Amino acid sequence: MRGVGVSPGIGHGPAYVLSVSVPEPPAGATYTGEADDEKERVTAALGQVAGELEARGNRAGGEAKEILKAQALIVEDPGLVVGVKSLIDRGLAAPRAVYEAFAKYRDMLAGVGGYLGERVADLNDLRDRVIALLTGQALPGLPTDPVEPYVLIARDLAPADTALLHKDYVAAFVTEEGGPTSHTAILARSLGVPAVVACPGALNVPMGARVLVDGTSGEVRQEPTDSDVARAVSEASARKRALRETSGPGRTSDGFEVPLLANIGGPGELDAALAHGAEGIGLYRTEFLFLDKDHTPSAEEQERAYRTVLEAFPGGKVVVRTLDAGADKPLPFLPPLAAEPNPALGERGLRLFRRFPDVMRSQLSALAAAAEGTYAQLDVMAPMVATAEEARWFAEQCREAGLTSRGVMIEIPAAAIRAESLVTVVDFISIGTNDLAQYTFAADRTLAALGRLQDAWQPALLDLVARAATAASDNGKPCGACGESAADPVMACVLVGLGATTLSMSPSALPTVRAALAEHTLGECELAAQAARAATTPAHARAAARSCLLGLARLGL
Structure with a gap:
């Protein structure tokens, strides 16, 4: 398979496929009880998600800290909160109100495209985290103590998850969606983890299948032979040597x-x-x-x-x-x-x-x-x-x-x-x-x-x-x-x-x-x-x- 290489390097290992998602709350879903109680539930959930994002950013540091701090501000944005509460006043249950309020922001970013358009996946993740809290669902998690570094495969990765990846555990990651300027790509480069995005068919890779990822060329290969891996690693080593030997201002030979x-x-x-x-x-x-x-x-x-x-x-x-x-x-x-x-x-x-x-x-x-x-x-x-x-x-x-x-x-x-x-x-x-x-x-x-x-x-x-x-x-x-x-x-x-x-x-x-x-x-x-x-x-x-x-x-x- 081939996608867009966004973080250079070679990674190989067993595939860990992250395919669980939070389902959309039913359209028109209503609540029983008082509107004020429903609003309190939403306020608490938004605050908890914002706090978790900031905590993750503080642990990760660097670019991740700035990105997750900005996302925490989005979750508690006054305009968003007012929008959610307004929908609750109209009778919508908190999860559906959150879904529809986020949709307004999502459509704005999707409409502009470009660097900000690639933030749509981030908004989807923030929305799903709040909805998961409100509905008692567990968000998909990652292996905490893997036997060997694995290749993480997902439809897309949110900054909140990418920020916690560690190259001792994750050999590389591959997503079906995303682009070279998405936060996923930015954080992958800062972490030094080889990454490929916009790779059609990635989610079809069986769990546990051996995968070789080239974050430079964008190539993703299933079940590589030992010689395939050796050749890719050798080429990556040659690149590293060349990079060490080249310094100073940019110029042609x-x-x-x-x-x-x-x-x-x-x-x-x-x-x-x-x-x-x-x-x-x-x-x-x-x-x-x-x-x-x-x-x-x-x-x-x-x-x-x-x-x-x-x-x-x-x-x-x-x-x-x-x-x-x-x-x-x-x-x-x-x-x-x-x-x-x-x-x-x-x-x-x-x-x-x-x-x-x-x-x-x-x-x-x-x-x-x-x-x-x-x-x-x-x-x-x-x-x-x-x-x-x-x-x-x-x-x-x-x-x-x-x-x-x-x-x-x-x-x-x-x-x-x-x-x-x-x-x-x-x-x-x-x-x-x-x-x-x-x-x-x-x-x-x-x-x-x-x-x-x-x-x-x-x-x-x-x-x-x-x-x-x-x-x-x-x-x-x-x-x-x-x-x-x-x-x-x-x-x-x-x-x-x-x-x-x-x-x-x-x-x-x-x-x-x-x-x-x-x-x-x-x-x-x-x-x-x-x-x-x-x-x-x-x-x-x-x-x-x-x-x-x-x-x-x-x-x-």
Whole structure:
């Protein structure tokens, strides 16, 4: 089987299949007794789940602590609590009220897709934990004292479970759903556990069957032979040796410099970026400063969060994406927007900024203030830009705020097709391959069933990337790539061959990409890019690129 490798390494062992789920409470289920008693039950259950999440995060530490703390806040969100109690007042039993109240939030995230769309699985888990408490059901558990490390297989894994995994017990894990930016994937990389997500048919693996997992290639093999395991382990060892021997700034073997940057959601993720040798930040997702607030974050609060990141990279580049919110991700401190039938295509990103310019000015001013006295290069870019007029407007707002490097994301096909007109009015562009694929192929990036259309190796997507990168190069402007596709060492070489001047990715992917670039010349990367674009399918494109990148074999890739 093959899925998406999201955490590199080789893991093998007996399969432990986690397939139990909490059933949906019956529609229209009512309660007997008093509404106040039912509300008390809900309040107690929500509080208990929130407490358990925080406790797990405290035990796990690191990224898990921050993620689970945020989830605990979701469980006790005032809006959610009011919604549940309102449904109880209408006669719904507590479990059904919880189910329907969570559905509102779930639909919002599913509608936007992308990084936040992949949080849907997290919400499902939070909902099920509360319902299980209310109905007296036991949540599925994991072996506490296994005879040998096992391969955990599940439909999806919630952060609350992933955070407690330990690589002494779990050799690897495989999920049928999820994506490269899901919390499951993020935590797997931070734990150092090989992982594959979006792997169709994984739940069909029999309990106890021997399984070999390659978290780099995404391959999952049942009942491998001893020689299969030995070969995979040998290749993984070769990769580790190559990674240890490669250090310093990102560059090709003939000296073409390609700064390797990290994607982060806030200062809490800086340690991982620094530990893996990031030369800067290529995508700072600032919306996480705003989404859980019932008021606009103060100028001081914003400035502090931005300055912490800038000070971590003196002399490096820090690319900040301005607030990416909208009707799909409502901000409690803004007037409610009209309901949108398709929020992923609605008023979000820059479009929302133009509706509420005070929020934009506040963020841009805080960024300018944070940059004063620091030595990092601050680049500020807007999401969801479709036209040159929008790019020009954003650049002017940045200029008025005192920001000197202004850019836009290329994540809408129209922006890629007419990139020439955009790069002439901004200082740089950055290609978000995740959303660009979603909009190019009309394929919701949260649906595993459409994963083939989300494949970064789709030749049509490579054509759009090449078009945007060429427009930037022709006008002497930098062009970054900040989608998760840059974490694939083969694709990283191709992106450089297409014209990307910086690459940004999850921190744990940086060493492998650094090693892959160091094995190849710029000319070889360009040949690989040409070969991939000439192919007709994603599989053929990847194979064609690999045939031009002979150094991958030396790395065990």
